[in-house]
Amino acid sequence: MPSISQISYYLPQNILTNEELEKEYESWSANKIYRKTGIENRHIANEEATSEMAVKAAEALFNSSQDIIKDNIDFLLLCTQSPDYFLPTTACLVQQRLGLPQTIGALDFNLGCSGYIYGLLLASSLIQSNQACNVLLLTSEKYCRYIHPQDKSTRTIFGDGATATLISVNKGFATLDAFDWGTDGSGAKNLIVPAGGDALPCSVETAKEQIDESGNIRSLDNIYMNGPEIFTFTLNTVPLTIERVLAKASLAMEDIDFFVFHQANKFMLETLRIKLNIPEEKFIIDMKDYGNTVSSTIPIALGNARRKKLFHNGAKILLAGFGVGYSWGSAILTWKE
Incomplete structure (x- = not known):
């Protein structure tokens, strides 16, 4: 295993x-x-x-x-x-x-x-x-x-x-029991660095700065995030991937002892927690001193939880990552220490 x-x-x-x-x-x-x-x-x-x-x-x-x-x-x-x-x-x-x-x-x-x-x-x-x-x-x-x-x-x-x-x-210390994953490229432009690749090489034109309606300044060489669209995508997609990975593991929500999601921002996580009816004591939020470190958020949170001995032997841990792509995935672990 x-x-x-x-x-x-x-x-x-x-x-x-x-x-x-x-x-x-x-x-x-x-x-x-x-x-x-x-x-x-x-x-x-x-x-x-x-x-x-x-x-x-x-x-x-x-x-x-x-x-x-x-x-x-x-x-x-x-x-x-x-x-x-x-x-x-x-x-x-x-x-x-x-x-x-x-x-x-x-x-x-x-x-x-x-x-x-x-x-x-x-x-x-x-x-x-x-x-x-x-x-x-x-x-x-x-x-x-x-x-x-x-x-x-x-x-x-x-x-x-x-x-x-x-x-x-x-x-x-944790077995990998089940996975679910998915992709929806229709949301690609909602979190993107438009210039720099083969589709749009960096140039004088792409470096020109623009101001959006909120007063943020960026160019096509910089990262762009459509926050409302990412938020909507997350609320729609995460419950579905959780439902599927639970089915693959023959488990119910009540069987999961702890949830460790991608640490996007606290507002998004709290909204997800409430929508999924997850008790606070089961839900890990660990971003205050790190921010959103993209693919590193879940392992940082897992590593810290292990050091703090938050998880007990036999605990079922559900992980979920979601964002740029759009791309998402979930996994279920069994804690062994």
């Missing part, structure tokens, strides 16, 4: 506080930012590349236990939407810098807020098909490189960070 053996994470040292943002946005106070987002601090990777953060998260994992040996890694999966280069693959750079065996497979996959669920699914599939015994799943995201400093709709929410998760066969 594929199981999570260890989780570690890395956060850049530079911290952007609500008090600092308050000085830049005259109409916003630190308290207002917190009330709207549930976030007080976010870590920002200035000069650190995505690969550097991934390496530091992985090194923290290897240093956490003498039983975790680099030579035993069979496959490296790196989830990122901010790769070091268009090519080569960032996972290849990470393999070399970590000193992992040249016999491993290594690849990037481009997913955002659902990425951790997809990574667990890919790792589980590699193990169940006998292609690997130990898979190193990394998430490393530097969304802040895409954010215009005067776009408070995104700058107040996102933070940078990286995580490392080891998935192994028959060894770990």
Whole structure:
């Protein structure tokens, strides 16, 4: 049975506080930012590349236990939407810098807020098909490189960070029991960096700044998020993926002991919790000091919950990721410690 053996994470040292943002946005106070987002601090990777953060998260994992040996890694999966280069693959750079065996497979996959669920699914599939015994799943995201400093709709929410998760066969603190996933590309333009790829290369024209109706400034080179549309998509989609993954595991909502969703923002999470009738004591919210770190939010929350010993042996944990793409996924774990 594929199981999570260890989780570690890395956060850049530079911290952007609500008090600092308050000085830049005259109409916003630190308290207002917190009330709207549930976030007080976010870590920002200035000069650190995505690969550097991934390496530091992985090194923290290897240093956490003498039983975790680099030579035993069979496959490296790196989830990122901010790769070091268009090519080569960032996972290849990470393999070399970590000193992992040249016999491993290594690849990037481009997913955002659902990425951790997809990574667990890919790792589980590699193990169940006998292609690997130990898979190193990394998430490393530097969304802040895409954010215009005067776009408070995104700058107040996102933070940078990286995580490392080891998935192994028959060894770990949480078994991977069931998955559900889905895609709807019709929502692609609601969370997007329009320029920079082959469809629209960066140019003088794409760099021109524009002001939206809320006073946010950005260009086509920057990230754009249609908050209301993302909110509607989330409220419509998350209950359905939860229903499906519960059916696959032959469980009911009442059988789930804890829920760990993608930490998008506190308002969205609380709205989901109420809609799904989830008791507060079962619902993990852990973003105050990190912000929305995209694919890293769920493993950060899981790692912190484990350190705090919030979960009991035998607990059923439901994970759900959702966002850019549109893409979503859910998983059910059984806690084993």
